[in-house]
Amino acid sequence: MRAYADHDYPAHHKPDWKVIAGLWPYLAEFRGRVALALGLLVLAKLATVATPVALKYIVDYLDQNRGGELLLWIPVMLVLVYGLLRFGATLFSELRDAVFARVAERAMRRVSLRVFRHLHNRELAFHLDRKTGGLARDIERGTNGISFLLRFTLFNIVPTLLEILMVAGILLVVFNVGYVLAILVAVVIYVLFSIRVTEWRTRFVREANARDNQSNSRAVDSLLNYETVKYFNNEAFEAELYDQDLQDWEQARLKNRLSLAVLNGGQALIIGVALIVIMAMAVREVASGTITLGDFTMINAYLIQLFIPLNALGFVYREIRQALVNVERLFGLLGDAPAIEDAPDTRPLKVTSGEVIFDHVDFAYRPDRPILQDVTVRIPAGHTVAVVGASGAGKSTLARLFFRFYDVDAGAILIDGQDIRSVTQDSLRSAIGVVPQDTVLFNDTLYRNLAYGRPDASEAEVYEAARLAHLEEFIHSLPDGYETRVGERGLKLSGGEKQRVAIARVILKNPPLLILDEATSSLDSLSEQAIVGALNEISRQRTTLVIAHRLSTVRDADTILVMDAGRIIERGHHHELLARNGRYAQLWQQQHHGADADTGEPGASAD
Structure with missing residues (x-):
């Protein structure tokens, strides 16, 4: 039985107190507010420390004039001063919190945004290795920890120390x-x-x-x-x-x-x-x-004032210690540089014709397990090249390298003669549209998920993209139409419907380069025929890399590559590969022999 979740911290973990110094940049943005808050803090403590002094004079006056002539206005004035000091201590504390609130909230906002952007800039391997829930908890705990450290360090530990020094000074002078x-x-x-x-x-x-x-x-x-x-x-x-x-x-x-x-x-x-x-x-x-009775009362009041904040010291120390660990983990996330970064001299990608070349590419996710070995592929501008083969042959890895989720170990990937490592990632990915094998949607409306391909697109453009992806009839059949919520990860839609949304997004993005990664994997035969037509339409005049398991979807490709164990073992047109009676012909027979015999489709039998 596992005692601790993966986001819990081992008991022996010691917090790094230097983390507090890392919070200074977030305080520096509001130096004026911080200074004002500290000034109000000092005023609040002065009022707090002066309160027992006022109480002393009240008691002394009443004690010394007991049985004699009592001037009522004097104790009334002393009581009024006592009350004002009590009120002042509370007022200055509340003003201090109000002034500092912007500092703490802005620090949480800045850090959260910084971590969010940093995580989106991290490489795919990082996200495959980490648990999303754990990351979310690290962000939540870290940002809350920053707020806690700022508030309690400045407004609990520091004021308590200040009050102890003030009280010690008064007692030393007076007694x-x-x-x-x-x-x-x-x-x-x-x-x-x-x-x-x-x-x-x-x-x-x-x-x-x-x-x-x-x-x-x-x-x-x-x-x-x-x-x-x-x-x-x-x-x-x-x-x-x-x-x-x-x-x-x-x-x-x-x-x-x-x-x-x-x-x-x-x-x-x-x-x-x-x-x-x-x-x-x-x-x-x-x-x-x-000493007088008033002095006795003052000493008693000071002791009570000192030990009340100290009462919470155990809690405050434990929480500060935990907050330091949480913030340290958060800053640790920020300290890890992305494995895929733009070089200082990178420039935007310029797509002129759209020719793509994989030039003697080698790649391995782990050094002891090579995935691609000496792969050379040329996709002429406007052509469609399909990659087929058994699972694990390295097909999807080509798409990931093309999109630069990873960098090649050897060789290069060129777009119109430009090495993709020499151009900015933003410009590269803006030029590539992807229809993935597994489409995951946001828990939002169908319209917003469609518009995600280009958030600034007009309604007419979104509707046209849905029509071209053969989604229009389905959407009109829904009671809420485009405002239908798709559920967590799009679970309210079928696999084929999600696939069509992915296709509509790419249509809306309108990129010069396409990656179709098992784009019809979730479709039945009838839907596949409709979607293949839509894919052929959007891939026309675009350089397209198709990763496919169903060979029927790639028979019209300009070139088909057959991969096995990370190498290209065959290449050619559909009919050429069938005529060779090699690996591609075997795959074709396995997938289509039975279907062709039943339907009479001019597929493998005719070929």
Whole structure:
């Protein structure tokens, strides 16, 4: 049983506190706001520290004039000052938060956008190796961690330290060094205890979170597979597994609760002992007449003010520590350079005629497993070249290299004499239209998915693209027409309908170069005949690379290449390859012999 999800962090992971320095560029954008927020922070702390002083004078005045003549306006004024200081502390704190809000929110926005763009610039291999859910969690936790670090570092840790220094200074000036030493010793012991115990109980917090994720994943997985559970009558079995996960979660939470009790109990003990010691010192001095009753009240108020923010130190330290790890992972994503990058001297691709050449190309996803070996292909401008062969022969790899998802290991790919590594990726991909084997749609309306081929296209152009892709009749049959939502990853549409959307997108994009990667793989025979006609129409006057498994879809190609084990073993027209009675003829017979015998189609039998 796996204890931690892939996005959880090992208990021994130590955060890099230098990460905080990496936040400075996001603060530098709003230097004025940061300075104003810090100024308001100081004012809030001054008001907070001055409040017990006002309380001291109220108590002293009332105590010293007890039984004598009492001027009512004096305590009233002191109470008014006391109230204004209390209000001022709250007001300045709220103003500080309001001023700083723009800084924190803008930092989250900047980082999120930067990571989003960076991930889109990463190579395909990166996304194939990573889990999308894990990436999303890294982004979410990292951006939230930035906000947390900015707020709590500036507005919790710094103010608490500032208040301790102010209080220590007042006690040193007004009273004696004994109070300062007692408070500092108490604070140091409190901080060290909180940090050590928080480090110890972090494992219990992580385990509780992991068990919570595990039980939740179990429940979601079971409910998503509701029909399978019913088919095998396994409701009791699923409930038993879920209860086991809940039991583990219960035990982990219990350990978490008990460790929290140890932390809170220890903190309370330290505070209690410190209060006893310091208040005993104050009581003795009040009894001896060294200090007044108001001084005693002021000391008590300062102790309460100091230890209230310290009470949350364990939580704040743990969360800051976790936020540092989250931000470190986020910055780690940004620190990894894309494997496919534009060179400094790249220039935009200029497509004049559209001739494509694969010149002695070698490629391997892994060094110990070569995929393409000395592949040379020339696609004249406006011609269609089809690549066929068994699964794993390297057909789709050609398309990926052409689109520059990967760079070749040897050789070159040229478009009108320009090595695609010497042109910008943006201009290269703008010139190529792709109809992929597996079309994934956005969870949006059918219209928006169609318009994705060219977001600035007019409605008339989108409708025309749908018509050319033979989607018009289907769309009109839907109650909501073009406003029909296609569902997550387009699951509300059939494979053939999604394929037609992909074709419509390419029609809308209108590129000079085409890649058709198993473009009819999800279609039945009747739909295939209609779509092949549409594909032939859009590939006319365009340089087209077709990756195909169904040989019937490529028989009209200008040239057909047969691949096996990463090499081109045959090339020629459909009839030429059949006449050679080689590998292509074998594939053709396997796919069409039975169908031709049944339908009398002039296919393999006629050839």
